Amino acid sequence: MTDGIVLAYLGAALAIGLAGSGSAIGVGIAGTSGAGVMTEDPSKFGLVLLLQALPGTQGIYGLLVGFLVLTRIGIFAGTPATLTLNQGLQILNSSLPIAIAGFFSAIYQGKASAGAIGLIARRPEETGKALVMPAMVETYAVLSLLGSILLLNGIVL
């Protein structure tokens, strides 16, 4: 196995691992708040679940980039490409946007979701507005996903 392929694997692992960890933390934060609201009013389960699920998307984006990296280096075809150190570094770098931005945005989206859960507890009629606030954080996760895909596609193997 060449140094290049090792770095490519590291890139895929970081994208999946960091973004997934961020999502787990974010979903956990929102879930704790959701449990608080549902203790008093279980009928809000649907709305709470929707808000709790929002920080989970970063984990999916990370997994997507991980799959793209693995596809790009031919893992699924059964014939892994022979990568130079330079190519491996390029793949590692292309994974970093979603790994880093995915990790932090998921945590902060979890916090925004917890705040929004508090909002629907007091004012269920404002659910639309409550959804918009944590969804704003999603923008930056989507941008980092886009950045990762563009960087990955620019690599010549």
Added chain:
Amino acid sequence: MLKYINDTTNSQEEYGYACARIRELEKGLLNKDIIKKMIDSPDLGSSLKVLVENNLCEYTFENTETHSINLVLDNILKRTIDIVNEISPYPYLFHLFKWKYDFHNLKVLLKAKVLNKRGLYPLYSIGNISSNGLSSAVFEGKYQLIPVKFERILKQAETEYLKSESLQLMEIILDQGYYEIIFEQLEEINQVFLFYFYKTELDLLNFNIACRCKIRDIKKSKLAEILINYGHLSMQKVIDIYDNSIPSWPNNFQKTEYFSIFEEGIRYWVQEKSLLKLEQLSDDFLLNLLKIGKYTTFGLESIIAYYYAKENDLKNIRIISNGKRYGFSDNIIQKYIRDTYV
């Protein structure tokens, strides 16, 4: 209110569950409209019905007897304390809030003892110390069931009464003891907002004590003994202005956030010879400070705010029900009403 935000505001994730649950519970708090409808009601019965009509079903009273109303309100207070205990990630808030009731019980029992009025006392059963333990300490000198610190404060208050024969000074000694215990616990807890809140409460209380002392012609040297330390305001400042006339006092606090309260409260005192407005404005100021709890998603501010808001609601309901019972006009009742949290 935003100036009370500190480094720890909204950063204590362990309070996430509690804050969200509080948001839901806040729907059970009274708002200005409900209070107004209660005051505008023609009699006590219809005034209490307003609560149920507004879906505040926990305020369901069997009848309009004082005992029945007090029973329901006391149960609601107990339930609120239980909720605080249940949702707080740390038990300290639960104990901190309960000291107030221990000192209330102690005041009632000591007054009964020094005035030689034995019988049934309106004691709370929600303190940190059992009311039976307190009772045997006060009346029989059996101190085994109360903490050593409590014993010292109790003896100190009794001595003060024997010396001065003043119930008010005895109460002030108990207040000193209360804050001594609270601030000792706060040092252990080390929560910035709690410090800020209790220090503010103490500043307002100290000013109130100084006013009462001046009205009763208590000597300056005595004032220095009875003002309670730990607040934001320097005690020396209060002592220095003590010889001046009360109406001139607020000017010395122009640079503090209390200026408008002191000014309005003293203006009312000059006109009506009553400190009612000062007390009311002080309560409203504290409630306003607590409104930061409405905007906190991860912090203990929400729990403290909810607890005090509930206590404030119960106080308002008691004011309205007593006012209606004794036939006070709506305007008079309105004068005594505190601001609402919601």
